[in-house]
Amino acid sequence: MGKVIGIDLGTTFSAVAVMEGGEPTVIPNAEGGRTTPSVVAISKTGERLVGQVARRQAITNADNTVFSIKRLMGRKYDEPSVEYDRAHLPYKIVKASNNDARVIMGGKEYSPPEISAMILQKLKTDAEAYLGETVNEVVVTVPAYFNDSQRQSTKDAGKIAGLEVLRIINEPTAAALAYGLDKKSEETIAVYDLGGGTFDISILELGGGTFQVKSTNGDTHLGGDDFDQIIMDWVCDEYKREQGIDLRQDKMALQRLKEASEKAKTELSTVQQTEINLPFITADASGPKHLSMNLSRSKLEQLVMDLVERSLGPCRQAMTDADKTAAQIDEVVLVGGQTRMPLVQEKVKQFFGKEPHKGVNPDEVVAIGAAIQAGVLKGDVKDVLLLDVTPLTLGIETVGRVVTPLIPRNTTIPTSKSQIFSTAADNQPSVEILVLQGERPMAADNRTLGRFMLDGILPAPRGVPQIEVSFDIDANGILSVKAHDKGTGKEQKITITASSGLAKEEVEQMQREAEMHAAEDTKYREEVEIRNTADSMAYTADKMLRDNKDKIPEDLNKEVEEKVAAVRSVIQGADVEAIKRASQELSDSMQKVGQAVYQQQPPPDQEPPPEGGDDEGTVEGEFHEV
């Protein structure tokens, strides 16, 4: 039993996605592409090619390269659309004994489901390679206007490819799922799908947990490719005017221009102006010729305005058919690469009177919705395993009245984390564990969840005892905090239930406050660290003088003592700079001691100061003694 994948089986491109860790992910194909051209071919050598490879040889092998097979799925030979395709598609379309449309490829006859199966097979193989496990079940999307025969064909294609099609869902429904719109109760949703070659508008109604298609409309010859063509035409016309040369006659120039137009169109979705720069685009008697033109976003919008307006006609019709006004549309979803264009987004917003959903990659949104549906159908991770996150950081108070975080916010639960802490003063007999929740660095600014004491700590210099503090949150959000003295083996713990935490609004409020105070909090926290460091240093210096009494010259001893006193005197004050200076001077003096000692006979190695002082890892924070 493997994973269930979601497949967007498109006319020109297909995409695959799967649920992973509760999130939908697009699976790249073997070539590394996140979409795969829906093209199949039999090469001159009899080899079957699928995807990008098939596309690359399409021109030289037009008779045996089949693309846009989706147009023929579930159709009869004498349907009007098939007649149109017969006249326009370069491969042969023939009639089966039951009147179905079939294609000839590499001298053999194939049904459209067989061709689609080849595409599905490649997608299956690539998905299995990526996931490292077999895939046998799939959810496939189809256009909302597909009839029974077309849907059955799609299911057949799955079967031929060795996949069990758990469900066929409508493309606009998949798009709605990708945006989580199924979580609402009653909604009317418009899905505006402007892809590479076709435009589709669907009006859906969500009610009682299911989506119903109220109406569909579209334009089968309106897409991103038309936008590219308009730019190309404009450039060629301008160039002809300025240079008197018609680039349309030059195959290579056209190829470069096509790429440059597409690139310019894409760039103008994010910048206001771009340059189409093609040196040595062509040549005439006088020598090489270059093309260098500026295209502004406003000029582009002028050029394509008609195309965008054309898409609104079917929208109006679809609304009429669904008996809805723009005001009655609750949500608008954008699908298809061309919807990235600001003009398109603006027009859609104007038309429906609301901001469309567009966060998900519009080329992948249908596949993602299919994956979400696949995940729901798989069901075995429903309910029991819906995982939560802890909304706010959890930690304990440590010396200097700061918070040392143990579990950062938005960590998925269940989870646990331990860290070793120690005492802040010599012979400290107990530690108080104060459990805090919140984002501010100062303990007082956060919420106290609970507190307890662990006593019976054996007398020892500060920083020596090892107290392991563990936080554990179970799947129900119940937090246990335990403190364990590794020396004595003594242990104490408390349990905090989720309800003693904060409500959603309070969480958001705390996050906002943390952001607002971020700058001053950082400063404060730094001050505390400087103070702590100075304190440690003074303590260490004292110890060092005691331990090496006989090896240190008298005057150096006095110097260090003075510096220690200086540090101790400023440490309680507010002048942070003074503390830093005093610490630095003490540090310098301490180094002199080290030098002096090492210059004599090699003594037993001095122990380095107990605290880590590093920034990562199990740093010993120190307790604030009660």
Place this chain on the structure above:
Amino acid sequence: MSDEERVTQDEPEVDEVTALNQALAEEKEKAENYLANWQRSQADFVNYKRRSEQEKGELSKFANAQLMLGLLPVLDDLERALDSVKPQLTDSDWVEGIRLIERKLRAGLEAQGLIQIKAMDEAFDPNFHQAAGHSKGEEGTVVQELQKGYMLQDRVLRPSVVIVGSGETEEE
């Protein structure tokens, strides 16, 4: 899922035992379910980790791919410039300077793993070439290269855009 057993009119003890057995069976099944799901989760995690490592490795290998892809048109244009030098200028120092620059750019990219794809006179292979049209010439052989293709290490960065021979010796 066990069907509800019909309780016979026996002593209450038997009823209790039956009920307990049933409850036990249900709990066992639940436990097996949990174990299976846990194992699956663990497996997913391990797989995800493995894939993460793989992707990290690939990332460093191909991090430059986007950048190189963006620079290839510049390389193309430099070549075009040099190909169309007027005969009387071809030996000039200035042109020589441009040649040196082109060589330098190419060498720099090659040092990062860029490899040119062989196209001219090779058998047409859609794994590496993209056909832009037919022309007279040996069938299935590349007769003209419209745009150079490149690999980045062992992956195709950009296919060569070529004209393929149609097998005819004369233009139709």
